Every structure is written in C-alpha cells, then in structure tokens.
Amino acid sequence: MFAYTSIALAPVLGLLLDGQSAMLADPAGQLWQVHDSRAVTALVGLFTVLPFWLMAVFRSAARSATGVLIVAPAAWPAVGPQKCL
Numbered sequence: 001m002f003a004y005t006s007i008a009l010a011p012v013l014g015l016l017l018d019g020q021s022a023m024l025a026d027p028a029g030q031l032w033q034v035h036d037s038r039a040v041t042a043l044v045g046l047f048t049v050l051p052f053w054l055m056a057v058f059r060s061a062a063r064s065a066t067g068v069l070i071v072a073p074a075a076w077p078a079v080g081p082q083k084c085l
Contacts (some may be wrong), residue, residue: 011045015041021081
C-alpha cells in the first residue's frame with residue numbers, strides 16, 4: 001500500500017514544492033509551461049492510481065478486521081478465503 005501512496009503523491013508534491021515557471025518549446029514551436037505539464041501529470045496520476053489505492057486500503061482494512069485474506073474468485077477459483085498468519 002505504501003507503493004500506491006508514494007506513486008500517487010509524488011507528482012502532487014513535486015507540483016506543490018516546485019516554484020519554477022519555465023517554458024519549453026516542442027518541435028512545432030508551440031510554447032508550454034512546465035507548471036501546466038506537471039499539473040496535468042499530477043491530475044492524471046491521481047485519477048489513475050486513486051482507485052487502486054482505495055481498493056488496497058479497503059482490502060487491507062477488511063483483512064485486518066476479519067483476519068481473513070480476501071482472494072479474488074475470478075483469479076483463483078480453486079482457492080477460498082484463508083486465515084492470515
């Protein structure tokens with residue numbers, strides 16, 4: 001779960017902690033602000049990673065509350081719930 005958290009927060013923290021306002025030009029000559037590019041990267045990263053992070057949090061909370069390892073039935077149909085060690 002730490003990996004999901006760090007992946008989700010890295011672009012956001014980079015956006016918040018960076019105070020530079022540099023401009024870049026692409027091969028067509030279009031100018032782009034680095035801040036805007038980082039903002040879009042952070043936003044896309046949050047929407048991509050957030051559902052997986054929430055799933056990991058809920059599965060971890062359910063596992064610690066019940067002591068039962070939740071196994072996806074489609075992935076392992078022959079294996080049922082198992083006690084956590």
